[in-house]
Amino acid sequence: MTTIENESSAKARTESAGEGRGASVIVNVIDVLRCFTVDRSLVGVTEIAAEVGLHKSSVSRILATLEQERIVERDEQSRKYKLGLGLIAITGPLLANLDVRQVAYPLLKDLRDSTDESAALTIWDGGESVTVEQIPSTRLVKHTSVMGSRYRTALSATVQVFLSAQPHELVRELLDSGKIELPQVMAPEDYLTRLEVAQRRGYAFNYGETSRDEVGVAAPVYDHRGEVIASVMVAAPYYRISSEDLERLCTEVVRTARRISARLGYQNNS
DSSP states (O other): OOHHHHHHHHHHHHHHHHHHHHHHHHHHHHHHHTTOOSSOOOBOHHHHHHHHTOOHHHHHHHHHHHHHTTSEEEOTTTOOEEEOGGGGGGOHHHHTTSHHHHHHHHHHHHHHHHHSSEEEEEEEOSSOEEEEEEEOOSSSSOOOOOTTOEEOBTTSHHHHHHHTTSOHHHHHHHHHHTSSBOOTTSOHHHHHHHHHHHHHHTOEEEESSSOTTEEEEEEEEEOTTSOEEEEEEEEEEGGGOOHHHHHHHHHHHHHHHHHHHHHTTOOOOO
16 A cells, blocks of 8 residues: 555544544533433433433533533522523524414514514513514614513513512512612512512503613413413503503503413413
8 A cells, every 4th residue: 555545544534533523522412412301401410421421521511611602501509500591592493383482473463563563572581581582663763672682670571570470489589699680779579569460460561660761561471271481572662652552552462462372272260
């Protein structure tokens, strides 16, 4: 065999080994992600290492990289990991098949058309409200948010909706930890009272309280089990929303949220 042939063979073996290592790394990452299931949303490094057959240091490196990309997140209390909403950025086509988003889309368009304002759908991520769908207003001046936008301000309309469905103890924990930002001028007790009011009337609003230029109105979406799984919101510029307009937006948002809930199998027996 000639020298050229030897060099060519060596190069081919090197490239093949490199491809094998690359494929192995990808398989390892996929194996780690598969450790997260519906029944086991929080998983520790030791558990993952034992399940996928890797050393704990290798698993830690994989998780550190995934955490940087927000594919996974660390639970502060247990120090275990859970899947993160960074997955939204790479699973857009999959989101289109989620029941709530698929069901909500045409009704959000109707809401946009009936109000002439931007309509959105958000979900809850334990401490933040996350935008997963939006139908922008056709007006020149409008309020919009990009897919994946996250909100944790206590007076945000969608945050109020989600927290109004949570026990007071959990809400206080989120406030005390700073995960939910409450204005210093408002006492936690007053905020809890506000959430109770929002729950009773079936909607919440932010009338220029988080931003002097914006109005937000939101209402909960329920699944067939009666659990709040999403929030419908309308966002509009503050300058063109009077108190009468605000009341009309509340009515339209609640109507839309109820229609989506009904299509998801929710039955309101109250």
